[in-house]
Amino acid sequence: xxxxxxxxxxxxxxxxxxxxxxxxxxxxxxxxxxxxxxxxxxxxxxxxxxxxxxxxxxxxxxxxxxxxxxxxxxxxxxxxxxxxxxxxxxxxxxxxxxxxxxxxxxxxx
Amino acid sequence: xxxxxxxxxxxxxxxxxxxxxxxxxxxxxxxxxxxxxxxxxxxxxxxxxxxxxxxxxxxxxxxxxxxxxxxxxxxxxxxxxxxxxxxxxxxxxxxxxxxxxxxxxxxxxxxxxxxxxxxxxxxxxxxxxxxxxxxxxxxxxxxxxxxxxxxxxxxxxxxxxxxxxxxxxxxxxxxxxxxxxxxxxxxxxxxxxxxxxxxxxxxxxxxxxxxxxxxxxxxxxxxxxxxxxxxxxxxxxxxxxxxxxxxxxxxxxxxxxxxxxxxxxxxxxxxxxxxxxxxxxxxxxxxxxxxxxxxxxxxxxxxxxxxxxxxxxxxxxxx
Numbered sequence: 570x571x572x573x574x575x576x577x578x579x580x581x582x583x584x585x586x587x588x589x590x591x592x593x594x595x596x597x598x599x600x601x602x603x604x605x606x607x608x609x610x611x612x613x614x615x616x617x618x619x620x621x622x623x624x625x626x627x628x629x630x631x632x633x634x635x636x637x638x639x640x641x642x643x644x645x646x647x648x649x650x651x652x653x654x655x656x657x658x659x660x661x662x663x664x665x666x667x668x669x670x671x672x673x674x675x676x677x678x
Numbered sequence: 679x680x681x682x683x684x685x686x687x688x689x690x691x692x693x694x695x696x697x698x699x700x701x702x703x704x705x706x707x708x709x710x711x712x713x714x715x716x717x718x719x720x721x722x723x724x725x726x727x728x729x730x731x732x733x734x735x736x737x738x739x740x741x742x743x744x745x746x747x748x749x750x751x752x753x754x755x756x757x758x759x760x761x762x763x764x765x766x767x768x769x770x771x772x773x774x775x776x777x778x779x780x781x782x783x784x785x786x787x788x789x790x791x792x793x794x795x796x797x798x799x800x801x802x803x804x805x806x807x808x809x810x811x812x813x814x815x816x817x818x819x820x821x822x823x824x825x826x827x828x829x830x831x832x833x834x835x836x837x838x839x840x841x842x843x844x845x846x847x848x849x850x851x852x853x854x855x856x857x858x859x860x861x862x863x864x865x866x867x868x869x870x871x872x873x874x875x876x877x878x879x880x881x882x883x884x885x886x887x888x889x890x891x892x893x894x895x896x897x898x899x900x901x902x903x904x905x906x907x908x909x910x911x912x913x914x915x916x917x918x919x920x921x922x923x924x925x926x927x928x929x930x931x932x933x934x935x936x937x938x939x940x941x942x943x944x945x946x947x948x949x950x951x952x953x954x955x956x957x958x959x960x961x962x963x964x965x966x967x968x969x970x971x972x973x974x975x976x977x978x979x980x981x982x983x984x985x986x987x988x989x990x991x992x993x994x995x996x997x
Contacts, residue, residue, distance in 0.1 A: 581695045613766075617788060621696065
């Protein structure tokens with residue numbers, strides 16, 4: 570067991586959870602160009618870091634969120650995009666929670 | 679100065695999670711690292727701190743990593759550095775563009791750390807080779823202008839430097855002096871003690887010579903037992919004073935050799951511009967050579983300067 574790496578993973582998961590919470594808040598409100606671009610930025614970060622920490626599914630879901638957020642920013646028809654985004658954000662939360670539990674990270678209050 | 683064996687990796691990424699992960703793996707491989715979080719920070723730190731390889735995120739909050747990469751590679755002092763671009767897996771255009779703009783390699787995010795380390799190692803091999811090449815070039819360059827026995831500059835280098843210094847002195851109307859010195863009765867030393875001892879005398883004399891000149895002067899081995907000093911910004915009077923100093927020093931030195939103590943003296947000819955009849959580096963050397971000849975003819979172990987009867991006179995009086 571690579572304890573040093575696991576410690577970084579825990580830190581990553583805690584931060585990732587915060588990011589996903591911020592993404593959810595952006596989805597819950599009325600989407601503005603600013604909130605969409607922030608959403609895309611957070612998703613882009615998770616896309617790059619998730620798999621690097623060994624969580625490929627985080628990268629995959631985050632990539633979908635980024636793609637959808639960018640499409641909405643470009644003014645493409647919102648048809649189902651928001652719902653898809655919501656689905657992947659939920660996936661992200663589930664994946665992060667599951668991984669955190671595996672590593673023994675105390676769940677956020 | 680940084681340890682020449684150490685290898686410094688700069689990590690430029692706005693995502694703290696990526697920086698922490700890369701830092702851990704680099705630390706395990708014993709690389710030195712530092713981190714930058716924005717393009718501006720990277721520009722400042724990469725210009726300030728020593729680094730060998732940079733891992734550069736393509737998408738920075740305030741900059742396009744590829745443009746930054748292009749700027750870094752355009753800087754001549756960074757030409758031997760190695761840049762690995764970090765791009766998204768699905769960003770095919772980013773990869774091509776990054777390489778076009780001067781990146782040496784790329785890694786897609788998310789990355790697998792064995793790949794990350796392998797690519798850094800590949801980069802290190804190239805950087806190490808380039809460093810070695812630069813070192814070798816420097817050594818060869820020094821070798822090509824140095825006299826092997828005395829470690830003074832060689833004749834050819836002196837000629838080049840004197841020509842350059844002469845032009846400069848003419849252009850800016852600054853004084854320039856030149857000394858030509860010759861060990862007296864050196865043939866006798868060689869004949870009496872053998873060439874190995876003769877070489878020891880040459881080494882000791884050239885060592886004293888090198889230590890006594892100023893850092894702005896240039897000391898060279900001119901020929902067999904002949905040495906030369908080029909002294910920019912030095913007038914004739916000061917050059918004669920210097921020549922007298924070194925002559926006295928050699929005269930007073932007992933040279934310890936394998937064959938026991940040997941004594942030597944030197945004769946010196948000094949020339950200097952501004953001078954109404956010296957118009958080239960070659961004429962400056964000829965004038966010093968003539969003065970040296972007079973020093974020899976007058977009994978050796980002395981300093982003679984070029985004759986200045988005609989200073990500031992451009993026409994001869996009617997006979």
